[in-house]
Amino acid sequence: MDFLTLPDGKQPDRVPDLGGPSYDNLGFQDYPSRQGWNIERLLAGDIVGAREEWNDYSQEVLRDVTPEALPESNEELIKAVVGPFVQTWIFFGLFQEALGRSISRSECSSSIACEDGSEGKYVSAKELFAEFLQRKSHIQNDIAWCQKFSACTRFAATALERLDETSAILGGFVIPGIVHLSLAILVICLDDYSIIFCQPHIAPINASVGRCRWLEERLLEGKWCPNLVRRMRTDLGIEGLYYASLLEAQIKDQSHEHCGDALCIAHNFKEGQVYRLQHAKRFCVCEIESCLHDVEKCSCTEPSNIAEVNAQVAAAIRKGAIPLLSLVDEDRFTKLYVTEYVEGIEYTAISHVWSDGMGNPYRNSLPMCVFKELDYFVRHAQISLRNGQRYFWMDTICVPREPDELRWAAIEPMKDVYRQAECVLVVCRELAWLPLPSTPDEVLVRIFRCKWMTRLWTLQEGALAQRLAFQFEDHAIDYIYLDDSMIAGLAGASRLSRLVGNRANRTLTGITGILMPEVSGRDEGQGAWSAFWTALRHRATSRRSDEAICASILFGNDLRPVLRASKEEKMKVFWREQKSIPSGILWVNGPRMTIDSLRWAPESLLDVRTWALSFPSGGP
Secondary structure (H helix, E strand, O other): OOEEEOOOOOOOOOOEEEOOOOOOOOOOOHHHOOOOOOOOHHOOOOOOHHOOHHHHHHHHOOOOOOOOHOOOOOHHHHHHHHHHHHHHHHHHHHHHHOOOOOOHHHHEEEEEEOOOOOOOEEEEEHHHHHHHHOOOOHHOOOOHHHHHHHHHHHHHHHHHHHHHHHHHHHHOOOOHHHHHHHHHHHHHHHHHHHHHHHOOOOOOOOOOOOOHHHHHHHHHOOOOOHHHHHHHHHHHHHHHHHHOOOOOOOOOOOOOOOOOOOOOOOOOOOOOOOOOOOOOOOHOOOOOOOOOOOOOOOOOOOOOOOOHHHHHHHHHHHHHOOOOEEEEEOOOEEEEEEOOOOOOOEEEEEOOOOOHHOOOOOOOOOOOOHHHHHHHHHHHOOOOOEEOOEEEHHHHHHOOOHHHHHHHHOOOOHHHHHHHHOEEEEEEEEHHOOOOOOOOOHHHHHHHHHHEEEEEEEEHHHHHHOOOOEEEOOOOOOOOHHHHHHHHHHHHOOOOOOOOOOOEEEEEEEEHHOHHHHHHOOOHHHHHHHHHHHHHOOOOOOOOHHHHHHHHHHOOOOOOHHOOOOOHHHHHHHHHHOOOOHHHHHHOOEEEOOOOOOOEEEOOOOOOHHOOOOOOOOOO
């Protein structure tokens, strides 16, 4: 796995060379039969029946194993015999096909001193993979090679996937977990780059190795969210899941014990639950070391003029204006001010997750230190400078808690709020407390795995942005820059694979491109629905009725009927307000409405049974 671009400061896991007979360099497809293996029986879990002769072969495989290292159990014996065969076949066999030359064990296997003072033999794919990338100009027009290699990678992917399934059936791993993981990543990367090199000579259908249970079990034992594991595996592949496993563990303040692999609900706010406001520590005036900066006892309080600010926000909304916030230093004090948006004012719309502690379910207020931090973020991103003031919009202050009519009036122009913003700045604690990584690959993977990617409201905020930026500790990075960097990086990869970052980038493009026909599909209606459908996967919200509001905002529907409907009626109103419906909606799975004239309509867009399959094709 030393051929992957990795997070800052991380080293790849060493992959042991399991030994066994050397590869004969006579071709990948028939190698199992040349070695006396019945590959179908092996992949079906019939280990004993996979060979007619075992004694001589096992002795040859184990000849270099010291007496104290000989397998003691049947499970260890299986790994000791099957593992070397599978590793030699897939590792050396695929590289022989990829490079068009003989591969010897000596050029990619070496002895390395271990921490306990012993020596072990390990394989390295780094130089061989770099050689493969350098062959692009030689193989991209070789149709025969393209088609043959594609068949090899698909055969290898199927074999590894079935071996993983066999491990689940047998209750133990057939080959060592780290070896299985390394082979799966190698197959996927070789296949993906061959598709990039050889289109249109081969169909762009990836050789998929669906799972590596060994890696997943390791992460789940480390208290990872089951949904995050599934999202990473589904959208970034096994190599993406491995990449993420090298990053620090998730923030531990929220338990994922009630999450499933379809949805993360750890960040939902339940009715009656105590909400903890989070202070911004570096701007908090409280100097008590034991202070958690997230409780009312903290000496850092709300702005002294918050009541006046709330009144000005309400007045602006009643006039149909968008209220903007700014901080101004006056007489050694910092005050929060409200300005009504007029054309020409540049402002930043803040996109955040409420479970980070920057919401407030009780009143329209936040600690002063949070406002100072937001002002700092906006200022250092060099966004929205006008007459020395920096303007920003944030729902916690700019959407009144009550009365309902005023709240609805603030939500109705929400599409314009995000669409007209010079920038939508994502402030997520998982990112904003970290230094900016040195590579766009790591930036994108960290964005992909953060909670902002799992919430419903943030979907429409990202999709509506003219310019989307993500805040790290002391730097905001523009998504356009990340997108351009990954496109250039993939085209210019010369030594290491950069597929993980590109897959993470693709998921963000799926969000920012929902309303762009050229990105999202054939035509604006069908394409937007298809992109929206994909982006909805794995997203959650504390109030299920919000899905009708968010979808209406995104598609530009009249929000008033949806806002005024009861929680139980909102989705019914949403469907009735649609000017046109793609015919594909008729074929999706999941629960349907139970009233006449709407029995064709999905009951919920967030139900996993509804979004489990891709959006069916079909015109409006």
